[in-house]
Amino acid sequence: MKVPVYIQIHNRIKKEIEEGKWAVGARIPSERKLADEFDVSRMTLRQAIQTLVDEGILQRQVGSGTYVASSKVQEKMSGTTSFTEITENQGKRPSSRTVSYHLADPSLSEMEKLQLHEGDEVLRMERIRFADNQPICFEVATIPSSIVENLDKQDITSSLYKALEEKAGLKLGKANQTVSAMLASEKIATLLNVKRGSAILRLRQVTMLDDGLPFEYVRSQYVGERFEFYLER
Known part of the structure; x- marks a missing residue:
């Protein structure tokens, strides 16, 4: 490919x-x-x-x-951030619109984050996530194709975690997350219906199965005025 x-x-x-x-x-x-x-x-x-x-x-x-970019001070976060669960827990209806969805060769960053080897393929999808029909974030998710080969597109794009647990019989483990601030690019501003240069919260997350195998690398950009992270220790 x-x-x-x-x-x-x-x-x-x-x-x-x-x-x-x-x-x-x-x-x-x-x-x-x-x-x-x-x-x-x-x-x-x-x-x-x-x-x-x-x-x-x-x-x-x-x-x-x-x-x-220089290295940033990091705060350890606990738990796995699931947009669907967070939105439902707030009494809102989650939904998503798929912007792109295709098999591809992984980039160097994706290979490193997902511990892939030469010749491995990934599913790369871009989605806009909504809460009560209001755009909240733009998300780029990369998943090894071998993990989702028996799942259909609807399962993957609606709620990947739920599909992996209920249909693939996999158990989810921990996630490594980093959050930083940035300004909305022209593309993100258009997709999320905000002004260019608006405050954006950027979340990068590598999610693992319970055996420690990474299965998902996500880069999400949240509208700062519509979303906040709450951490409990």
């Missing part, structure tokens, strides 16, 4: 950062310069950069440029 061009560029930039081409806090070249360097359109280059921003590898500074 051919790897999309923007994922190829994502992989190359990520590798160059890991190899020290750009230090933490360094500004990377402009989109126009990188597009020329990789011989791709600005749109393709921008998609690769946005994917790295969503993963927390790069960060944008309005009016300044794009920089290699």
